[in-house]
Amino acid sequence: MTKNYSKETSIPSKLKGPNDHNEFLNRITKSLYYFEFPMTDCLSLPVTEMAAELFTGVNHTLERLDVEEASKISRNACVSPCSLILALLYLEKLKDCNPEYLQQVAPSKLFLVSLMVATKFLNDDGEEDQVFNTEWALSSNLTILQINQLEKEFLNAILDGIHSESPS
Secondary structure, three states, X not given: OOOOHHHHOOOOOOOOOXXXXXXXXXXXHHHOOOOOXXXXXXXXXXXXXXXXXXXXXXXXXXXXXXXXXXXHHHHHOOOOHHHHHHHHHHHHHHHXXXXXXXXXXXXXXXXXXXXXXXXXXXXXXXXXXXXXXXXXXXXXXXXXXXXXXXXXXXXXXXXXXXXXXXXX
16 A cells, blocks of 8 residues: 555644654654664665655656565665655756656656665765665666666756756
C-alpha cells in the first residue's frame, strides 16, 4: 500500500515553542524509523516508500518507482539519508527549472541518477564512502555506458535549467 505523504503528514504551520518543536521531531523520527543514533546509514523502509512516491509523482506516465527497486538501489549503493535529501533538492530544482526532462526519464532512472550525483557531491574524491559509476551500474543492472549517459543527461538538465533562469 502506497502512502500519500503530502496529505497524511500534518506539519504544524507555526510551532508555538520549543516543546512543540521537540514533539514534532520526536513524531517524525518515530514514523520514519530514525532515532538520535541510527543503527545503520541506509534508508529506512518508510523513507524509501516516501522517496518512491515522490520520484514517481513527478513523471505523469504510467511508470512507477517500485519500493523494492528503490530499496535495492539504495541498499546496494549504501545511500545515506543525506544523499536522499540532496537528491530530493535536485528533484525540486528540476521541477522548477526543467520539467521537460522529468517527463522524459523513467522514475527509477531519475531516482538512481539523482542519488548518484548527490552521493558523489557529498562524498567527494578521497572519502572512504566514495562510490564509482561501475558500482552504480552493478546496483542498478545497467551498463557503465548507460550510467554515464544517464548522469550526463541529468547534469545537462540541471545546468540547462540554471542557465535559463539566469538573467541575460
